[in-house]
Amino acid sequence: MKxxxxxxxxxxxxxxxxxxxxxxxxxxxxxxxxxxxxGKVYAGRDGIVGALTxxxxxxxxxxxxxxxxxxxxxxxxxxxxxxKLKSIEQNRAEYQRLxxxxxxxxxxxxxxxxxxxxxxxxLKVSQLGASLGYPIVCVGVPKTVDNDLPHTDxxxxxxxxxxxxxxxxxxxxxxxxxMARTSxxxxxxxxxxxHAGWIAAAGGLAGRGLDEPPHVILxxxxxxxxxxFLDRVKQCVTDFGYCVIVVSEGAAYEDGxxxxxxxxxxxxxxxxxxxxxxxxxxxxxxxxGYKYHWAVADYLQRSARHIASKVDVEQAYAVGKAAVELxxxxxxxxxxxxxxxxxxxxxxxxxxxxxxxxxxKERKLPPDYLRADGFGISEAxxxxxxPLVAGEAYPxxxxxxxxxxxxxxxxVPRKLKDEFKL
Amino acid sequence: MKxxxxxxxxxxxxxxxxxxxxxxxxxxxxxxxxxxxxGKVYAGRDGIVGALTxxxxxxxxxxxxxxxxxxxxxxxxxxxxxxKLKSIEQNRAEYQRLxxxxxxxxxxxxxxxxxxxxxxxxLKVSQLGASLGYPIVCVGVPKTVDNDLPHTDxxxxxxxxxxxxxxxxxxxxxxxxxMARTSxxxxxxxxxxxHAGWIAAAGGLAGRGLDEPPHVILxxxxxxxxxxFLDRVKQCVTDFGYCVIVVSEGAAYEDGxxxxxxxxxxxxxxxxxxxxxxxxxxxxxxxxGYKYHWAVADYLQRSARHIASKVDVEQAYAVGKAAVELxxxxxxxxxxxxxxxxxxxxxxxxxxxxxxxxxxKERKLPPDYLRADGFGISEAxxxxxxPLVAGEAYPxxxxxxxxxxxxxxxxVPRKLKDEFKL
Numbered sequence: 001m002k003x004x005x006x007x008x009x010x011x012x013x014x015x016x017x018x019x020x021x022x023x024x025x026x027x028x029x030x031x032x033x034x035x036x037x038x039g040k041v042y043a044g045r046d047g048i049v050g051a052l053t054x055x056x057x058x059x060x061x062x063x064x065x066x067x068x069x070x071x072x073x074x075x076x077x078x079x080x081x082x083x084k085l086k087s088i089e090q091n092r093a094e095y096q097r098l099x100x101x102x103x104x105x106x107x108x109x110x111x112x113x114x115x116x117x118x119x120x121x122x123l124k125v126s127q128l129g130a131s132l133g134y135p136i137v138c139v140g141v142p143k144t145v146d147n148d149l150p151h152t153d154x155x156x157x158x159x160x161x162x163x164x165x166x167x168x169x170x171x172x173x174x175x176x177x178x179m180a181r182t183s184x185x186x187x188x189x190x191x192x193x194x195h196a197g198w199i200a201a202a203g204g205l206a207g208r209g210l211d212e213p214p215h216v217i218l219x220x221x222x223x224x225x226x227x228x229f230l231d232r233v234k235q236c237v238t239d240f241g242y243c244v245i246v247v248s249e250g251a252a253y254e255d256g257x258x259x260x261x262x263x264x265x266x267x268x269x270x271x272x273x274x275x276x277x278x279x280x281x282x283x284x285x286x287x288x289g290y291k292y293h294w295a296v297a298d299y300l301q302r303s304a305r306h307i308a309s310k311v312d313v314e315q316a317y318a319v320g321k322a323a324v325e326l327x328x329x330x331x332x333x334x335x336x337x338x339x340x341x342x343x344x345x346x347x348x349x350x351x352x353x354x355x356x357x358x359x360x361k362e363r364k365l366p367p368d369y370l371r372a373d374g375f376g377i378s379e380a381x382x383x384x385x386x387p388l389v390a391g392e393a394y395p396x397x398x399x400x401x402x403x404x405x406x407x408x409x410x411x412v413p414r415k416l417k418d419e420f421k422l
Numbered sequence: 423m424k425x426x427x428x429x430x431x432x433x434x435x436x437x438x439x440x441x442x443x444x445x446x447x448x449x450x451x452x453x454x455x456x457x458x459x460x461g462k463v464y465a466g467r468d469g470i471v472g473a474l475t476x477x478x479x480x481x482x483x484x485x486x487x488x489x490x491x492x493x494x495x496x497x498x499x500x501x502x503x504x505x506k507l508k509s510i511e512q513n514r515a516e517y518q519r520l521x522x523x524x525x526x527x528x529x530x531x532x533x534x535x536x537x538x539x540x541x542x543x544x545l546k547v548s549q550l551g552a553s554l555g556y557p558i559v560c561v562g563v564p565k566t567v568d569n570d571l572p573h574t575d576x577x578x579x580x581x582x583x584x585x586x587x588x589x590x591x592x593x594x595x596x597x598x599x600x601m602a603r604t605s606x607x608x609x610x611x612x613x614x615x616x617h618a619g620w621i622a623a624a625g626g627l628a629g630r631g632l633d634e635p636p637h638v639i640l641x642x643x644x645x646x647x648x649x650x651f652l653d654r655v656k657q658c659v660t661d662f663g664y665c666v667i668v669v670s671e672g673a674a675y676e677d678g679x680x681x682x683x684x685x686x687x688x689x690x691x692x693x694x695x696x697x698x699x700x701x702x703x704x705x706x707x708x709x710x711g712y713k714y715h716w717a718v719a720d721y722l723q724r725s726a727r728h729i730a731s732k733v734d735v736e737q738a739y740a741v742g743k744a745a746v747e748l749x750x751x752x753x754x755x756x757x758x759x760x761x762x763x764x765x766x767x768x769x770x771x772x773x774x775x776x777x778x779x780x781x782x783k784e785r786k787l788p789p790d791y792l793r794a795d796g797f798g799i800s801e802a803x804x805x806x807x808x809p810l811v812a813g814e815a816y817p818x819x820x821x822x823x824x825x826x827x828x829x830x831x832x833x834v835p836r837k838l839k840d841e842f843k844l
Contacts, residue, residue: 017600019593046603074593076600083604134663166823171441171496171725175825178439178498181468182505187721205823277718278697296699298717303593307728309822390824400731400811401588401627402598 006037007108009324011059012044012051013080014114014121014142018157019164019305020051020114020316021143022070022077022405027320028111028141029059029067032199037328038109046082048112048121052094052420054101056412069405071317072395074305077407083422085121089127095128097420102129102136104415109137109327113320115144115155119335120359126206126333137283139323140335140355143316145302147198150363151353156319157302159312159388162202164304165191165246165297169206171245172295180242186233186284188294189214190277192301197221197365199301203246204377204386207299213244215375218280220250221365222374224259230287232375237290246274247280306394306402310391322350346387428459429530431746433481434466434473434563436536436543436564438630440579441586441727442738443535443565444492444499444827449742450533450563451481451489459750460531464834469503470534470543474842476523478834491827493739494817496727499829502536505844507543510550517550519842523557524551524746526837531559531749535742537566537577541757542781548755561745562757562777565738567724569620572785573775574759576810578741579724581734584624586726587613587668587719587812591628594717595635595666602664608655608706609666610716611636612699614723616672619643619787621723626799627807635666637797640702642672643787644796646681652709654797660714669702728824732813737770744772768809 009032013021025043032038041059044050050057057078059067070077085094102110112122119140126138142149147158169189175188193199197219207213215236218224236243250257260276277294284292315338322336334352341347371380377385395402431454431830435443447465454460463481466472472479479500481489492499507516524532534544540840541562548560564571569580591611598609615621619641637658640646658665673681682698699716706714737760744758758775763769791803817824 013600017597051605073596075596078600079603080601081604082601121469163822167724167728168726170823171727172721174495175439175725177437178500179502179504181501182471182503184431189722225688275700275716275718278700293720294697294718295460295720295722296697296716296718297722298715299594299597300590300611300717300719300722303597304590305593306589390818391822392816394814397814399808400585400813401592404592420508 006039008040008042008106009038009109009111009130010042010044010051010107011103011111012047012113013076013078014047014112014118015080015082016145016302017076017080018143018145018302019074019160019308020156020313020360022073022207023313023316024113024141024143024156025077026067026070026318027317031321031324035058035324035328042105043078045249045409046079047083048085049083049422050079051098051101052422054414054416056105057407058410058412061410062407066405066407071313072305072393073405075302077405084117085124088124095124096132098125099129099134100416103134105412107136109156111139111141111323111327113141113143115146116149116358116360116362119355123333123355125357126355136228137327137330137332139327141319141323142335142337143375145199146193146196148196148362148364149358150361151357153340153348154338154388156312156316158198159309159315160304161192161199161301161312162310162385163389164301164307165199165202165268166205167307168297169203169214169246173206176242184293185237185242185290186281186292188277188281188292190275190294190296191246191248193220193248195220195362197248200246200248201365201369201377201381202385202389204391205382211240215240215243216245217376218245218247218251219349219365219370220248220252222370224251226283230283233284234288245280247276249276251276286323305395308393309387309389311346313393318350322352326352343383343387346390428461430462430464430528431460431533432464432466432524432529433533434469435498435500436469436534437502437504438567438724439498439502439569440724441496441582441730442566442578442735444495444497445735446535446563446565446578446742447499447740448489448492449739450746453743453746455482457746457750464529465500467831468501469505470507471503471505471844472501473520473523474844476836476838478527479829480832482832483832484829487534488827488829493735494727494815495827496725499827506539507546510546517546518554519549520547521554521556522838525556527834529558533561533563533745535563535565538571538768538780538782538784541777543754545777545781548777555713557751558654559752559754561749563741563745564757564759567621568615568618570618570784570786571780572783573779575762575770576760578734578738579619581731581737581810582619582726583614583723584807585731586723586729587621587624588627589729590719591625591666591668595628596664598664599635605713606715607627607659607664607712608703608714610699610703610714611668612697612716613668613670615642615670617642617784619670622668622670622713622790623787623799623803624807624811627804629810631715636668637662637665637810638667638674639798640667640669641668641787641792642674644792645676646673648705652705655706656710667702669698669777671698673698727817730815731811732815733768733810735815740772744774748774749799765805765809768812799827
């Protein structure tokens with residue numbers, strides 16, 4: 001570890017946003033503004049796109065109250081982007097451009113708040129900076145509702161979506177249970193998680209035992225067996241009077257084909273880009289004729305700051321803060337991690353791991369987190385999940401609605417003459 | 423008004439449940455248990471079905487803590503039912519059976535917690551009781567998330583679903599706005615309200631002015647014009663970078679055909695019983711090719727006790743309490759109402775109206791609650807809605823999840839020999 005020179009800092013949000021990514025932003029910004037190693041703090045407008053196009057926001061021009069309010073504001077206050085940098089071989093110009101912009105604005109610290117792809121980008125910037133004669137300290141700030149980053153016990157953003165899904169499952173299940181005798185018998189709740197079943201697993205927190213809802217969870221990790229599924233649904237309706245199903249958008253057949261690609265066509269014969277929720281509900285109707293309802297939470301689940309997990313908010317802030325503390329110590333090309341010390345009582349500390357260890361890697365639900373029948377979560381999974389949804393961290397309200405922060409977004413005067421074409 | 427004799431009370435929940443119908447139950451039960459006119463309090467298991475089948479729950483056997491906890495518990499704790507009694511001409515036996523059960527259990531007070539249909543049932547029971555030689559005091563307790571009962575300023579259940587929809591719209595819109603530059607440009611949020619646009623209107627509270635989301639609301643009251651709608655969506659994406667749409671499940675064409683019946687077919691050629699959300703999203707894709715997402719809240723919205731409106735919880739309790747107070751004064755065949763005294767500051771009192779005035783009637787969104795272009799709400803509508811979503815009334819939490827009440831449900835011993843076939 002070596003001391004790095006004084007310079008400005010760049011922060012950007014990347015990929016799908018969450019209920020707490022702005023809490024990480026607050027952690028980065030408040031810590032950076034206090035650091036004697038860091039001058040100005042700039043944010044990329046719309047993530048890395050802002051860096052490439054030299055569209056920078058002068059965070060120093062935001063009030064302390066606004067920065068503080070980011071802790072209770074969902075989504076990406078500075079704008080995020082689904083923009084994956086190409087590989088260095090394919091488009092070295094992009095990396096050169098980043099370094100040009102950073103050099104023009106004396107940016108010596110690069111904080112990139114995102115998931116697997118983003119950690120790969122941060123890693124490349126850290127490597128290229130040196131070879132292009134502009135060393136820059138790059139630290140990743142973990143963020144993904146999918147909870148699929150390796151080498152961290154959990155990912156900021158996940159605890160809140162987990163809480164939303166568990167609470168919503170419990171509430172909707174009470175609704176279905178109370179009316180099943182004469183009305184809806186099957187309820188299907190579609191949640192996110194295209195490649196890993198962490199979010200679907202969180203639905204399992206709503207109940208305990210085979211008789212409590214959700215009665216069936218469909219994970220991406222468990223190949224879908226239509227016969228077994230339909231038998232189970234029927235058994236639940238027979239035994240309990242109703243059946244609540246949580247299905248991951250990534251639920252798939254043995255051959256990897258998503259259930260959502262069920263060949264449904266619209267009136268014009270085009271493939272219907274539908275959710276897996278209605279597909280599963282229709283399967284039940286075809287087989288058993290039960291009255292059903294389905295819900296698709298989509299963006300509601302990952303933006304639901306109103307029901308965020310307190311632990312998640314604290315961890316999101318902590319990884320942002322730690323990123324800056326590591327950077328100003330000269331620790332380069334790392335990502336702060338959450339290290340679990342114990343589950344009951346829940347204790348955690350911040351660690352860190354090399355970006356090379358997390359870039360482009362994906363952590364799936366381990367087999368021992370599944371119940372033996374594959375339709376639920378194990379006790380080990382419950383022990384893992386419970387602390388992550390603990391505590392409430394309500395935003396302030398005004399006129400009955402959450403009072404979320406809005407940044408001023410004062411642009412930094414541009415210094416480069418040429419435009420960069422994305 | 424005459425004093426009624428001492429007797430037992432019957433309470434039942436009817437129709438689609440809500441986040442606060444149990445708060446009304448608590449209001450009825452706590453008040454009834456304190457009344458010197460009322461002996462035992464019985465609840466129908468699964469609503470009126472419990473009365474017909476003599477399946478009664480002895481509410482006196484629940485702890486005071488459980489009854490109190492109903493105030494923060496969503497859905498129908500005693501079970502609700504979608505079971506409409508036939509007309510007296512069609513099936514007098516049903517009404518005769520109700521009277522038989524009430525007579526057997528000395529039930530002299532009938533409290534029926536529901537919407538338009540239920541008020542009709544309560545009215546018929548009140549009329550028939552006398553003609554069958556068993557006078558019984560019938561008081562309706564208003565409940566409907568649809569907010570479509572006449573002669574009351576609002577309906578308990580609506581304020582909470584309105585708050586859920588407004589909060590969710592605001593949160594999801596922040597998500598879309600933060601990523602629109604490189605990702606999703608159009609977000610469609612489907613909400614309930616098959617015949618009236620009250621719930622969709624609540625989405626309008628999320629923003630103000632034409633530039634703030636939701637940019638488009640599709641109401642059942644405004645015939646859908648595809649060309650105008652698609653033009654507006656394009657204009658929003660051009661002007662603001664994205665477009666957030668709230669659509670009522672009851673949105674329909676000029677000829678009354680629901681948008682949801684869009685002729686979509688599944689792989690087997692069957693009509694797809696889909697939500698209107700994906701239908702609208704597909705229209706946008708076909709016309710403009712924008713990347714889109716859609717969410718369907720379905721039961722999540724009406725069971726979301728975690729984000730209930732405090733005003734709504736208070737009003738739900740108050741109408742339950744008032745129902746008993748009216749009944750023991752001998753006021754028959756009425757429904758307590760919410761009477762607005764002023765909007766700013768919000769002041770309301772409890773009134774009442776004859777059941778005959780509300781039975782089977784529906785209140786739609788008045789024309790002056792729509793913005794001139796038909797795609798949003800007017801200032802008058804905002805003034806009406808704002809007080810109804812005011813205040814938070816969080817349930818207690820345990821292990822990160824709401825701690826909702828569960829009743830013991832001790833059955834009342836049966837007295838009638840014959841079974842009643844539903």
